[in-house]
């Protein structure tokens with residue numbers, strides 16, 4: 001691309017897991033990229049041309065972030081795994097509604113050409129997800145609406161916001177519903193981590209400490225599908241290039257229980273584990289992605305196998321755990337010598 005024709009993209013939530021990877025992929029595709037987030041990426045420096053540290057709950061910050069941008073990828077959200085989502089309804093609804101109301105309005109005011117909103121499989125109604133052996137969810141299943149958590153309700157409202165901004169103002173919007181994205185350089189501890197990262201951490205800790213019993217929330221028979229980050233950023237990009245405006249699933253359609261996911265990770269680690277089931281938020285009983293529309297619209301679907309994605313993710317998390325344990329031991333030894 002010549003300097004004149006370089007397209008400018010904004011990634012909100014660029015300090016987070018998917019946003020960080022999306023910035024890298026857009027740079028590889030020749031874009032000029034601005035990232036914005038409350039924080040810079042924690043595990044690897046950003047590839048963005050410009051990075052604003054800002055709170056997108058304010059309209060001024062959103063206007064500053066979207067100024068001069070052709071494409072807006074709206075990923076910023078106050079979110080985490082089930083432990084966070086099930087216990088922070090008001091904070092999540094309040095913060096994410098503010099972020100999204102201001103981001104889309106600022107994109108319109110600043111004349112952005114396209115906006116992609118990252119919604120979630122959490123929009124789907126609880127009554128369609130009561131069995132572990134669940135029927136895969138089609139996009140139309142979102143209505144009549146009954147998401148389980150405030151997180152999903154807010155996602156649904158912002159989907160409506162995108163549809164109305166398109167109808168009323170001609171803003172060229174896209175809406176993607178992710179199904180459990182995982183990979184390296186994502187949150188793996190601290191309370192906001194999701195199931196694949198939490199299991200990788202627990203199993204890496206088991207391997208490195210020799211205590212092979214790991215805790216699982218609930219009976220572990222709840223099921224999900226999991227999609228690797230490289231497929232996620234590829235799908236986001238393909239959707240942005242498409243002319244498709246309605247919500248679209250982006251995920252894998254291989255269903256697996258949390259117990260079996262734990263055994264799979266243990267195989268990657270080369271150890272045997274004993275699962276101990278404890279009380280904890282489990283979310284819906286089963287959830288899977290129906291990819292019929294995805295294949296039809298994008299002529300593509302995620303191709304990285306769960307085994308391959310977990311192998312890469314586990315290796316990265318094992319290294320994080322190893323470094324953390326070493327730092328703790330060093331601090332302990334220093335404490336002794338005082």
Ligand code: NAD
Pocket residue numbers: 012013014015016017018019036037038039054055056057074075076077078079080095099118119120121177178179180181182187194
């Ligand atoms: P993440 O938590 O790693 O990234 C979100 C980022 O948004 C964080 O870095 C956070 O600091 C930032 N943020 C939060 N509040 C902000 C604010 N007020 N101003 C500016 N930045 C703020 O999450 P992720 O996994 O990268 O998810 C990205 C998007 O995809 C989110 O909208 C999320 O809801 C959606 N999503 C993710 C998944 C998944 O499996 N990871 C599934 C469904 C939907």
